[in-house]
Amino acid sequence: MSTPIVSLAEIIQNSEIAPDIYRMELQAPEITQKANPGQFLHIRCSDTVSPLLRRPISIAQINEKTGNMGIIYRVVGEGTQLLCQKSPGSRVDIIGPLGRGFPLPDKDKTSVIIGGGIGVAPILYLAEKIAQQHKNDNSITVLLGFVTKQEAFGIEFLESLGVKTIVATDDGTLGYKGFPTDLLDKYLKMHQDISRHVIYACGPKHMLSRVKTIAGGKNIPAYLSLEERMACGIGACLGCSVKSTQEGYKKVCKDGPVFEAGEIDLD
Amino acid sequence: MNIDMDISVDIAGIVMKNPIMVASGTFGFGREYSDFYDINKLGALVTKGLTLLPKHGNPPPRTYETPAGMLNSVGLENPGVEKFIEKEWPHLSKLTTPIIANIDGDTVEDYQKIAKWLSTLENLAALEVNISCPNVEKGGLAFGQDPESAFQVIKAVREATNLPIIAKLSPNVTHIQTIAKATESAGADAISLINTLLGMAIDIHNHQPIFRRTFAGLSGPAVKPVALRMVWEVYEAVSVPIIAMGGITTWQDAAEFILAGASAVAVGTANFINPRAPIEIIEGLKTYLCLKEQNLQQLIGSAHGGRHLTY
Numbered sequence: 001m002s003t004p005i006v007s008l009a010e011i012i013q014n015s016e017i018a019p020d021i022y023r024m025e026l027q028a029p030e031i032t033q034k035a036n037p038g039q040f041l042h043i044r045c046s047d048t049v050s051p052l053l054r055r056p057i058s059i060a061q062i063n064e065k066t067g068n069m070g071i072i073y074r075v076v077g078e079g080t081q082l083l084c085q086k087s088p089g090s091r092v093d094i095i096g097p098l099g100r101g102f103p104l105p106d107k108d109k110t111s112v113i114i115g116g117g118i119g120v121a122p123i124l125y126l127a128e129k130i131a132q133q134h135k136n137d138n139s140i141t142v143l144l145g146f147v148t149k150q151e152a153f154g155i156e157f158l159e160s161l162g163v164k165t166i167v168a169t170d171d172g173t174l175g176y177k178g179f180p181t182d183l184l185d186k187y188l189k190m191h192q193d194i195s196r197h198v199i200y201a202c203g204p205k206h207m208l209s210r211v212k213t214i215a216g217g218k219n220i221p222a223y224l225s226l227e228e229r230m231a232c233g234i235g236a237c238l239g240c241s242v243k244s245t246q247e248g249y250k251k252v253c254k255d256g257p258v259f260e261a262g263e264i265d266l267d
Numbered sequence: 268m269n270i271d272m273d274i275s276v277d278i279a280g281i282v283m284k285n286p287i288m289v290a291s292g293t294f295g296f297g298r299e300y301s302d303f304y305d306i307n308k309l310g311a312l313v314t315k316g317l318t319l320l321p322k323h324g325n326p327p328p329r330t331y332e333t334p335a336g337m338l339n340s341v342g343l344e345n346p347g348v349e350k351f352i353e354k355e356w357p358h359l360s361k362l363t364t365p366i367i368a369n370i371d372g373d374t375v376e377d378y379q380k381i382a383k384w385l386s387t388l389e390n391l392a393a394l395e396v397n398i399s400c401p402n403v404e405k406g407g408l409a410f411g412q413d414p415e416s417a418f419q420v421i422k423a424v425r426e427a428t429n430l431p432i433i434a435k436l437s438p439n440v441t442h443i444q445t446i447a448k449a450t451e452s453a454g455a456d457a458i459s460l461i462n463t464l465l466g467m468a469i470d471i472h473n474h475q476p477i478f479r480r481t482f483a484g485l486s487g488p489a490v491k492p493v494a495l496r497m498v499w500e501v502y503e504a505v506s507v508p509i510i511a512m513g514g515i516t517t518w519q520d521a522a523e524f525i526l527a528g529a530s531a532v533a534v535g536t537a538n539f540i541n542p543r544a545p546i547e548i549i550e551g552l553k554t555y556l557c558l559k560e561q562n563l564q565q566l567i568g569s570a571h572g573g574r575h576l577t578y
Contacts, residue, residue, distance in 0.1 A: 004302055006542065006543070049516065052332060052335055052336060052337060054539075229328065234542070236294055236300065239330035239339060241329055248323035249323060249327075
């Protein structure tokens with residue numbers, strides 16, 4: 001894991017891409033250079049002690065040429081509310097890249113990537129990275145899930161990469177009516193040879209839990225990215241724990257946020 | 268401006284190049300923050316609380332943000348003394364900054380055993396005896412809320428070690444001075460305070476406390492005035508040096524605590540927000556003393572006027 005960097009990054013862009021969902025572009029070349037898919041930034045949203053703690057937000061896009069980095073976040077509370085009000089040209093205090101990201105697949109593997117809601121954000125960078133490595137179009141399928149059409153994002157970006165993208169919405173306003181895990185079930189039924197498959201997922205806990213069950217049932221390796229409230233974000237405070245299948249707990253910020261499905265107990 | 272001025276301090280034989288320490292439980296065993304600066308610049312490093320046997324800690328959630336503060340219920344997750352010596356001590360012992368081990372027990376005998384074990388380590392600077400952890404089933408806070416049990420724990424540790432002993436007190440008591448005096452008379456060489464304040468939070472959607480253990484420990488800027496008041500009180504009650512902690516985020520906070528009577532201060536929750544906070548506080552304090560043309564010793568407790576000049 002690379003050494004994290006503290007940076008006062010310039011905001012290049014900060015705009016609403018769907019209701020309450022923002023994309024922020026930051027200039028932080030030294031972090032951009034090191035970042036791997038699945039890693040996150042720990043962002044200070046306020047200059048005062050309110051709100052006190054930083055907010056962990058995953059890296060959604062990397063532009064190696066410009067040194068810019070994109071994050072996509074949902075406004076859910078005090079911190080993200082302040083973040084969405086920041087203007088281009090101003091600076092934001094970030095630490096990154098943090099955590100253990102997604103291990104990239106071997107060249108002969110076929111990747112199935114599942115993203116749910118705001119969990120789609122890190123999936124974008126992961127899909128891009130895998131697409132760069134694998135020239136074969138059939139080697140990646142992305143399954144996305146949103147509550148409704150209005151909240152969908154990232155689809156055009158994935159299609160521009162030439163990545164096969166299938167969308168589900170809870171209410172059926174876009175694509176399949178149902179959950180992305182239903183799409184995963186269907187996908188696995190349609191594909192006879194799943195021995196070379198690897199699954200990646202980021203989304204709400206119940207979705208990850210379902211992915212873990214499906215992958216476990218078919219003996220497919222699966223990597224899950226977890227979301228948890230954090231204090232330090234670097235492994236010192238032991239505040240963001242997830243139950244380990246071995247004994248005790250693992251730190252979401254440092255041992256994760258991406259875990260091999262067998263490492264963690266999501267029940 | 269000469270900011271290379273001497274701000275060293277000697278607390279019960281622990282020689283520190285500056286009075287800025289890092290508080291137990293906010294700094295692990297030093298590894299994480301080494302990524303951000305040379306941790307040898309710290310006055311001293313206090314380890315995560317150690318228990319005789321490994322502890323897995325409490326189930327999540329373990330943290331919850333509050334106005335200008337946070338609640339935690341980590342529950343002393345730690346590898347236990349044996350693993351600490353095997354895995355963490357080799358790198359800690361190489362640091363030039365003094366290392367203080369924070370210890371916690373379920374029973375008086377536990378504290379004694381840990382103290383004896385750690386006393387075998389060459390270069391360990393001191394033991395901070397935690398009689399104030401609010402997040403565990405047994406021991407911890409219970410020892411720190413009653414002067415008689417506080418006395419017994421410190422006395423037992425005193426008999427088990429020749430290392431300097433720092434008694435870490437809880438703010439969750441009616442008379443902090445009584446507890447402070449009890450630990451001083453039991454042989455504590457210094458007193459550190461405050462540990463976290465007992466608090467809680469409730470989930471208004473499912474009508475249940477946020478934390479499994481209902482109560483958790485409040486820290487951060489929100490607790491600073493309470494900590495400052497308690498340091499003030501303890502300074503007037505004891506003659507051993509005081510190490511202050513509780514919401515210290517800036518050098519101005521550190522200066523307030525020193526004026527209230529602290530010989531050294533520890534940065535805790537602020538590490539989570541600004542990893543470089545201790546370094547910035549050291550620099551700020553040097554500049555402050557330089558501008559005032561005063562040395563650190565003159566400043567300690569000086570807000571008390573002529574009422575309490577020496578310890």
